[in-house]
Structures are given as C-alpha cells and as structure tokens.
Amino acid sequence: xxxxxxxxxxxxxxxxxxxxxxxxxxxxxxxxxxxxxxxxxxxxxxxxxxxxxxxxxxxxxxxxxxxxxxxxxxxxxxxxxxxxxxxxxxxxxxxxxxxxxxxxxxxxxxxxxxxxxxxxxxxxxxxxxxxxxxxxxxxxxxxxxxxxxxxxxxxxxxxxxx
Numbered sequence: 001x002x003x004x005x006x007x008x009x010x011x012x013x014x015x016x017x018x019x020x021x022x023x024x025x026x027x028x029x030x031x032x033x034x035x036x037x038x039x040x041x042x043x044x045x046x047x048x049x050x051x052x053x054x055x056x057x058x059x060x061x062x063x064x065x066x067x068x069x070x071x072x073x074x075x076x077x078x079x080x081x082x083x084x085x086x087x088x089x090x091x092x093x094x095x096x097x098x099x100x101x102x103x104x105x106x107x108x109x110x111x112x113x114x115x116x117x118x119x120x121x122x123x124x125x126x127x128x129x130x131x132x133x134x135x136x137x138x139x140x141x142x143x144x145x146x147x148x149x150x151x152x153x154x155x156x157x158x159x160x161x162x
Contacts, residue, residue, distance in 0.1 A: 001074070001075040001076055002075070002077060002079035002080040002081075002084070003076060003079050004079055006079055006080065006081060006084075007079045007080065007081055008081065009081060010053070010081050010082075010083040010084075011036075011053050011054075011057065011083045011084055011087070012081060012084065013074060013077075013079075013080040013081060013084035014057050014083075014084040014087045014088070015036075015057075018032075018060060018061070018064075018072075020032045020033045020036070020057065020060065021033055022034065028063050028064065029060065032056050032057065032059075032060045035056050036052075036053055036056055039052050039053070053083065054083060054086050054090065057087045058087060058090045058091065061087075061094075061098075062094070062098065065099045065100045066098075068099070069099040069100075069101070070098075070100050070101070071100075071101045071103065072100065072101070072102050072103070073102075073103040073104070074103075074104045074105070075105045076105060076106070076107065077104045077105065077106040078106045078107050078108075
C-alpha cells in the first residue's frame with residue numbers, strides 16, 4: 001500500500017510489496033536486498049533510486065513468476081514514487097510472458113501519477129480497467145446497519161460521506 005510518505009522514498013512501494021528486506025527468509029528476496037544495499041547504500045533509507053534498483057526488482061519478479069504464479073497488489077498507486085511506477089510498468093510489459101497478475105487501485109486526484117502514467121498498461125488488450133462510482137446513500141445505510149447495527153445520530157450524519 002502506498003501512502004503520502006512513500007511518494008518521497010524511491011522504490012519504497014515495490015520494496016514493501018515484494019517484501020525485499022535484508023535478512024529475509026526467502027533467499028531470492030534477501031539476495032535482492034543485499035544487491036540493492038551494496039549498489040546503493042541509501043536505498044533502504046530513502047536514497048536515490050537507480051536503474052539498477054529497478055532492474056533488480058524486475059528480475060526478482062521474473063524469478064518469482066518462474067517459480068509459481070504470482071499476484072502483486074498495490075493499493076493507492078496515486079501515492080507511489082516514480083521508481084516504483086517504473087517497476088510497475090516493467091512488470092505490466094512482461095505480463096504476456098510470465099505468470100503474473102497485477103492488481104492496482106488508484107484514486108483520482110489532479111496530480112496523481114496514475115492519471116497518466118498508469119493508463120498505458122490498462123489500455124493493453126489483456127488489461128481490464130474498472131472505474132468505481134460512489135455508493136448510493138441507501139446502500140451505504142445498509143452496509144452501516146449490517147456492520148454496526150443502528151447508528152447514532154453522529155455516525156448517521158457521516159454515512160453519506162463514506
């Protein structure tokens with residue numbers, strides 16, 4: 001999941017998503033972390049991302065897909081950093097040759113990276129883009145009632161904003 005802070009940290013979204021950490025129990029992920037650390041010591045601390053970092057992560061995804069079908073899910077791609085979006089695009093470009101399913105969500109916002117840079121993969125013949133509209137007030141009320149019982153006045157006033 002990306003957030004407003006990950007937008008400032010190169011490759012952070014993909015490092016978190018792929019669970020690339022020093023000392024990972026998965027030797028492939030540990031090796032990727034070691035390689036990234038040796039090539040760019042500040043990467044795990046938010047230093048500049050490099051082409052090498054993107055290549056290391058894309059290679060890791062290729063290895064994971066060769067071993068088993070792989071699903072990668074990223075929520076709130078509008079907050080992803082540029083380097084993570086490059087990895088996302090590289091993965092999307094390889095979908096036809098790998099056992100990979102990419103699922104990403106993006107909230108519309110005027111300056112969102114996903115507004116332009118993520119549309120390209122969605123326009124491919126194999127991709128499906130879904131735009132979700134807000135729920136009707138009556139549907140929101142049903143969800144709140146089912147989950148919480150009858151809400152108090154304060155919560156009921158907030159239902160329409162949900």
